[in-house]
Amino acid sequence: MTGLVIRGSRNIFTLRDDGGGETECRIKGKVLKGVEGYYNPLAPGDRVEFEPDPEHPGTGLILSLLERRNAFTRFNQKGQSSQLLAANVDVVFCVTTPASPPFRPRFLDRALLQGDIANIPPVVVCNKYDLSDNDPDVEERLEDFIRIGYRVLRVSAHTGEGLDEFRDLAANRFSVLVGQSGVGKSSIINALAPGMGLKTGALTEKYDRGSHTTTMARLVEIETPAGPARITDTPGVRRLVPDGIGPGDLVFYMREFAPLAGRCSYGLSCTHVTEPGCKIMEAVAAGVIHEDRYESFLRIREELFLKESASEYGKNP
Ligand SMILES: Nc1nc2c(ncn2[C@@H]2O[C@H](COP(=O)(O)OP(=O)(O)OP(=O)(O)O)[C@@H](O)[C@H]2O)c(=O)[nH]1
Ligand SMILES: [Zn+2]
Structure with missing residues (x-):
């Protein structure tokens, strides 16, 4: 039998089969081939093969992972490994707010980056837009995200503003929502969901803040006029440490930086901080790269350097 992972911790997963039934499963033999090294082996959106567990009637055993097209991950610092948030994703909704909690463009920089690293189109969703008051600082950054090639949705879950556009983007796709708590x-x-014949009860029960909360993403299916939207809701993350790239790769994954990569006088060895003939610094001065994005770039790169040296230290203690 095959099933779709709709939620899971590090070792117990809920699968939905093609008939719509749900089965709680463990991994047969404890280790799943092909996913070694991840903090958690499976995430919502994964498809697996499973069989009934003869020892625990009503539950199942996961035998194998069907091919995973892509994965939205973050670097889990505690586990020093990649943490899967969702798999087989078509679009990443990077959610922020103009206020309450305060606008956090640096979080967006990171979430958008992770989408681009995973090759999953990221979209900015500015929720609580009813609270925005056309804050010029927020508008300036939202417009800059548009300028560098991202889609930006201004929505309000309270007033309903922008939700049609959101629904259209989510319909007939697998998506994931990421954002701070x-x-x-x-x-x-x-x-x-309301009026669409959807179970949303599970959504109002808040995530357990205890031990395994970080892996408790869950997938919900919402009927829309255009077709079903399969959306994975993830627990709020405080920080996103980029996963899957080293410090030297960063310049290739920030959209408005990438065309300048390697074009500085010092080529790829330029640190873009002090060197004459640095195309990145010239672009910042010319307003082609927003100062805040440059600041994000420097911070993220520093973090990636620290991560790299930590993992090298780990290999040769
Ligand atoms: N004014 C306003 N408030 C909103 C809007 N959307 C959500 N809220 C409020 O913001 C608070 C947090 O909303 P949640 O949906 O729990 O946020 P979340 O991102 O799922 O949070 P975590 O599960 O902790 O990650 C609630 O009190 C909501 O009522 C909105 O569009 N406008
Ligand atoms: Zn440079």
Whole structure:
């Protein structure tokens, strides 16, 4: 039998089969081939093969992972490994707010980057837009995200503004919502669901903040006029440490930086901080790269350097 992972911790997963039934499963033999090294072996969106567990009637055993097209991950610092948030994703909704909690463009920089690293189109969702008051600082950054090639949705789970556009993007796709705690990820799903024959009860029960909360993403299916939207809601993350690239790769994954990579006088060895003839610094001065994005770039690169040296230290203690 095959099933779709709709939620899971590090070792117990809920699968939905083609008939719509749900089965709680463990991994047969404890280790799943092909996913070694991840903090958690499976995430919502994964498809697996499973069989009934003869020892625990009503539950199942996962035998293998069907090919995973892509994965939205983050670097789990505690586990020093890649943590899967969702698999087989078509679009990443990077959720932020103009206020309450405060606008966090640096979080967006990181979430957008991770989408681009995983080759999953990321979209900015500015929720609670009813609270925006056309804040010029927020508008300036939202417009800059548009300028460098991202789609930006201004929505409100409370007033319904922008939700049609969101629904259209989510229909017939697998998507994932990422954002800091309290930006309204669950509220967006709840706002889309009423009257559509959807179970949303599970969404109002808040995630357990205890031990395994970080892996408790869950996939919900919402009927829309255009077709079903399969959306994975993830628990709020405080920080996103980019996963899957080293410090030297960063310049290739930030959209407006990438065309300048290698074009500085010092080529790829340029640190873009002090060197004459640095195309990145010239672009910042010319307003082609926003100062805040440059600041994000420097911080993320520093973090990636630290991560790299930590992992080298780990290999040769
Ligand atoms: N004014 C306003 N408040 C909103 C909106 N969307 C959500 N909220 C409120 O923001 C608070 C947090 O919303 P949640 O949906 O729980 O946020 P979340 O991102 O799922 O939070 P975590 O589950 O902790 O990651 C709730 O009190 C919501 O009522 C909105 O569009 N406008
Ligand atoms: Zn440079």
